[in-house]
Amino acid sequence: MATLLHLDSAVFPQGSASRDVTAAFVEAWREQHPDGEVVYRDLAAEPLPHLDASAVVAGAEDALRAELAAELASADAVLIGAPMYNFSIPSTLKAWLDQVIIVGHNAGPDSPVAGTSVTVVASRGGSYAPGTPREDFEFVQNYLEKVLTGMLGAEVDFIVPELTLAHSKPEMAELIPLADASRAKAFTDAEEKAKSLAVRLAG
Protein backbone atom coordinates (compact mmCIF):
# COMPACT_ATOMS: atom_id res chain seq x y z
CA MET A 1 0.00 0.00 0.00
CA ALA A 2 1.55 3.27 -1.13
CA THR A 3 1.58 6.29 1.16
CA LEU A 4 1.68 9.89 -0.01
CA LEU A 5 2.60 12.65 2.43
CA HIS A 6 0.86 15.83 1.27
CA LEU A 7 1.70 19.24 2.73
CA ASP A 8 0.07 22.55 1.83
CA SER A 9 1.32 25.90 3.08
CA ALA A 10 -0.56 28.64 1.19
CA VAL A 11 -2.22 31.04 3.62
CA PHE A 12 -5.40 31.34 1.55
CA PRO A 13 -7.58 28.22 1.70
CA GLN A 14 -9.39 29.14 -1.54
CA GLY A 15 -8.11 30.57 -4.82
CA SER A 16 -4.68 29.12 -4.26
CA ALA A 17 -2.79 27.81 -7.27
CA SER A 18 -0.59 25.52 -5.18
CA ARG A 19 -3.59 24.06 -3.34
CA ASP A 20 -5.49 23.57 -6.61
CA VAL A 21 -2.57 21.80 -8.25
CA THR A 22 -1.69 19.63 -5.23
CA ALA A 23 -5.38 18.65 -5.07
CA ALA A 24 -5.25 17.59 -8.73
CA PHE A 25 -2.09 15.59 -8.02
CA VAL A 26 -3.79 13.85 -5.08
CA GLU A 27 -6.84 13.05 -7.18
CA ALA A 28 -4.64 11.43 -9.86
CA TRP A 29 -2.67 9.65 -7.13
CA ARG A 30 -5.84 8.22 -5.60
CA GLU A 31 -6.95 6.93 -9.01
CA GLN A 32 -3.66 5.06 -9.29
CA HIS A 33 -3.68 3.90 -5.66
CA PRO A 34 -7.27 3.16 -4.65
CA ASP A 35 -5.95 1.37 -1.53
CA GLY A 36 -3.25 3.94 -0.89
CA GLU A 37 -3.04 6.31 2.02
CA VAL A 38 -2.72 10.08 1.87
CA VAL A 39 -1.37 11.71 5.01
CA TYR A 40 -2.24 15.40 4.95
CA ARG A 41 -0.92 18.40 6.82
CA ASP A 42 -2.19 21.91 6.24
CA LEU A 43 0.75 23.87 7.62
CA ALA A 44 -1.08 27.19 7.27
CA ALA A 45 -4.25 26.10 9.08
CA GLU A 46 -2.36 24.18 11.75
CA PRO A 47 1.14 25.62 11.96
CA LEU A 48 3.87 23.71 13.70
CA PRO A 49 5.83 25.49 16.42
CA HIS A 50 9.17 27.04 15.55
CA LEU A 51 12.09 24.85 16.46
CA ASP A 52 13.36 25.83 19.91
CA ALA A 53 16.48 25.02 21.91
CA SER A 54 15.01 22.07 23.79
CA ALA A 55 13.79 20.45 20.56
CA VAL A 56 17.22 20.90 18.98
CA VAL A 57 18.91 19.26 21.96
CA ALA A 58 16.32 16.45 22.13
CA GLY A 59 16.56 15.67 18.41
CA ALA A 60 14.68 12.45 17.64
CA GLU A 61 13.75 12.15 21.34
CA ASP A 62 11.40 15.11 20.93
CA ALA A 63 7.88 13.72 20.47
CA LEU A 64 6.79 16.10 17.71
CA ARG A 65 10.04 15.80 15.76
CA ALA A 66 9.91 12.02 16.05
CA GLU A 67 6.32 11.99 14.80
CA LEU A 68 7.14 14.22 11.81
CA ALA A 69 10.30 12.28 10.96
CA ALA A 70 8.42 8.94 11.13
CA GLU A 71 5.67 10.36 8.91
CA LEU A 72 8.27 11.44 6.36
CA ALA A 73 10.25 8.20 6.52
CA SER A 74 7.16 6.08 5.93
CA ALA A 75 6.02 8.10 2.91
CA ASP A 76 6.60 6.50 -0.48
CA ALA A 77 6.24 9.92 -2.06
CA VAL A 78 5.90 13.49 -0.84
CA LEU A 79 3.91 16.38 -2.29
CA ILE A 80 4.51 19.95 -1.09
CA GLY A 81 2.56 23.10 -1.96
CA ALA A 82 5.07 25.93 -1.64
CA PRO A 83 3.89 29.39 -2.68
CA MET A 84 6.48 32.13 -2.96
CA TYR A 85 6.28 34.68 -0.16
CA ASN A 86 8.87 37.45 -0.24
CA PHE A 87 11.01 35.47 -2.66
CA SER A 88 11.14 32.45 -0.35
CA ILE A 89 9.00 29.71 1.20
CA PRO A 90 6.22 30.28 3.76
CA SER A 91 7.57 30.34 7.31
CA THR A 92 5.20 27.48 8.17
CA LEU A 93 6.96 25.26 5.65
CA LYS A 94 10.34 26.32 7.02
CA ALA A 95 9.10 25.37 10.49
CA TRP A 96 8.21 21.89 9.20
CA LEU A 97 11.65 21.51 7.61
CA ASP A 98 13.42 22.66 10.77
CA GLN A 99 11.42 20.22 12.88
CA VAL A 100 11.64 17.24 10.54
CA ILE A 101 15.32 17.38 9.57
CA ILE A 102 17.25 15.72 12.39
CA VAL A 103 20.99 15.43 11.87
CA GLY A 104 22.17 11.96 12.84
CA HIS A 105 18.66 10.57 12.41
CA ASN A 106 17.36 11.32 8.94
CA ALA A 107 19.90 13.78 7.53
CA GLY A 108 23.07 12.50 5.94
CA PRO A 109 24.18 9.68 3.66
CA ASP A 110 22.05 6.96 5.30
CA SER A 111 18.86 8.98 5.34
CA PRO A 112 15.69 6.85 5.27
CA VAL A 113 14.34 9.51 2.92
CA ALA A 114 17.11 8.94 0.34
CA GLY A 115 15.59 8.39 -3.09
CA THR A 116 12.08 9.37 -2.02
CA SER A 117 10.31 11.39 -4.69
CA VAL A 118 9.32 14.87 -3.55
CA THR A 119 7.12 16.93 -5.87
CA VAL A 120 6.96 20.63 -5.06
CA VAL A 121 4.22 22.85 -6.47
CA ALA A 122 5.97 26.21 -6.40
CA SER A 123 3.36 28.84 -7.21
CA ARG A 124 4.35 32.47 -7.57
CA GLY A 125 2.83 35.79 -8.55
CA GLY A 126 5.61 36.71 -10.96
CA SER A 127 8.14 34.78 -12.97
CA TYR A 128 11.65 33.91 -11.87
CA ALA A 129 12.42 31.63 -14.79
CA PRO A 130 15.93 31.59 -16.26
CA GLY A 131 16.46 34.71 -18.34
CA THR A 132 13.84 36.83 -16.56
CA PRO A 133 14.90 40.03 -14.75
CA ARG A 134 14.14 38.53 -11.32
CA GLU A 135 15.89 35.21 -11.90
CA ASP A 136 18.35 35.91 -9.07
CA PHE A 137 15.52 36.49 -6.55
CA GLU A 138 14.33 32.88 -6.70
CA PHE A 139 14.77 31.32 -3.24
CA VAL A 140 11.99 28.73 -3.32
CA GLN A 141 13.21 26.20 -5.88
CA ASN A 142 16.86 27.00 -5.23
CA TYR A 143 16.44 26.51 -1.49
CA LEU A 144 14.12 23.50 -1.49
CA GLU A 145 16.19 21.66 -4.07
CA LYS A 146 19.32 22.14 -1.95
CA VAL A 147 17.81 21.30 1.42
CA LEU A 148 15.77 18.30 0.27
CA THR A 149 18.55 16.72 -1.76
CA GLY A 150 21.49 17.95 0.32
CA MET A 151 20.13 17.03 3.75
CA LEU A 152 17.69 14.20 3.02
CA GLY A 153 18.87 12.75 -0.29
CA ALA A 154 15.36 13.09 -1.74
CA GLU A 155 14.65 13.30 -5.47
CA VAL A 156 12.98 16.62 -6.11
CA ASP A 157 10.76 17.75 -8.99
CA PHE A 158 9.09 21.11 -9.36
CA ILE A 159 5.79 22.12 -10.89
CA VAL A 160 5.70 25.90 -11.23
CA PRO A 161 2.41 27.75 -11.79
CA GLU A 162 3.79 31.25 -12.29
CA LEU A 163 2.47 34.75 -13.02
CA THR A 164 -0.56 34.00 -10.85
CA LEU A 165 -1.02 37.72 -10.13
CA ALA A 166 -1.55 38.52 -13.83
CA HIS A 167 -5.34 38.34 -13.49
CA SER A 168 -5.48 40.75 -10.54
CA LYS A 169 -2.76 43.28 -11.38
CA PRO A 170 -3.60 45.57 -14.30
CA GLU A 171 0.10 46.16 -15.04
CA MET A 172 0.45 42.41 -15.66
CA ALA A 173 -2.58 42.11 -17.98
CA GLU A 174 -0.49 41.33 -21.05
CA LEU A 175 0.92 38.32 -19.20
CA ILE A 176 -2.50 36.68 -18.75
CA PRO A 177 -2.03 34.24 -21.68
CA LEU A 178 1.32 33.13 -20.24
CA ALA A 179 -0.22 32.79 -16.78
CA ASP A 180 -3.07 30.68 -18.13
CA ALA A 181 -0.67 28.47 -20.07
CA SER A 182 1.48 28.03 -16.97
CA ARG A 183 -1.54 27.05 -14.88
CA ALA A 184 -2.75 24.56 -17.50
CA LYS A 185 0.72 23.04 -17.75
CA ALA A 186 0.89 22.73 -13.95
CA PHE A 187 -2.29 20.61 -13.89
CA THR A 188 -1.00 18.42 -16.75
CA ASP A 189 2.37 18.02 -15.05
CA ALA A 190 0.70 17.12 -11.75
CA GLU A 191 -1.40 14.41 -13.36
CA GLU A 192 1.54 13.00 -15.31
CA LYS A 193 3.81 13.04 -12.29
CA ALA A 194 1.26 11.23 -10.12
CA LYS A 195 0.83 8.58 -12.81
CA SER A 196 4.56 8.11 -13.44
CA LEU A 197 5.10 7.74 -9.70
CA ALA A 198 2.52 4.97 -9.60
CA VAL A 199 4.43 3.07 -12.27
CA ARG A 200 7.70 3.60 -10.44
CA LEU A 201 6.33 2.52 -7.06
CA ALA A 202 4.70 -0.55 -8.60
CA GLY A 203 8.06 -1.54 -10.07
Ligand SMILES: Cc1cc2nc3c(=O)[nH]c(=O)nc-3n(C[C@H](O)[C@H](O)[C@H](O)COP(=O)(O)O)c2cc1C
Ligand atom coordinates in the same frame (compact mmCIF):
# COMPACT_ATOMS: atom_id res chain seq x y z
C1 LIG B 1 2.85 37.53 1.86
C2 LIG B 1 2.99 37.35 0.37
C3 LIG B 1 4.21 37.55 -0.22
C4 LIG B 1 4.37 37.36 -1.59
N1 LIG B 1 5.59 37.52 -2.15
C5 LIG B 1 5.75 37.27 -3.47
C6 LIG B 1 7.04 37.34 -4.08
O1 LIG B 1 8.04 37.63 -3.44
N2 LIG B 1 7.12 37.10 -5.40
C7 LIG B 1 6.06 36.74 -6.16
O2 LIG B 1 6.21 36.49 -7.35
N3 LIG B 1 4.81 36.66 -5.62
C8 LIG B 1 4.66 36.90 -4.30
N4 LIG B 1 3.42 36.80 -3.74
C9 LIG B 1 2.31 36.33 -4.58
C10 LIG B 1 2.13 34.83 -4.44
O3 LIG B 1 3.33 34.13 -4.70
C11 LIG B 1 1.06 34.37 -5.41
O4 LIG B 1 -0.18 34.99 -5.07
C12 LIG B 1 0.92 32.87 -5.38
O5 LIG B 1 -0.05 32.48 -6.34
C13 LIG B 1 0.51 32.39 -3.99
O6 LIG B 1 0.42 31.01 -3.97
P1 LIG B 1 -0.98 30.25 -4.04
O7 LIG B 1 -1.70 30.70 -5.28
O8 LIG B 1 -0.56 28.84 -4.10
O9 LIG B 1 -1.76 30.59 -2.80
C14 LIG B 1 3.24 36.99 -2.38
C15 LIG B 1 2.00 36.79 -1.76
C16 LIG B 1 1.86 36.96 -0.40
C17 LIG B 1 0.54 36.72 0.24
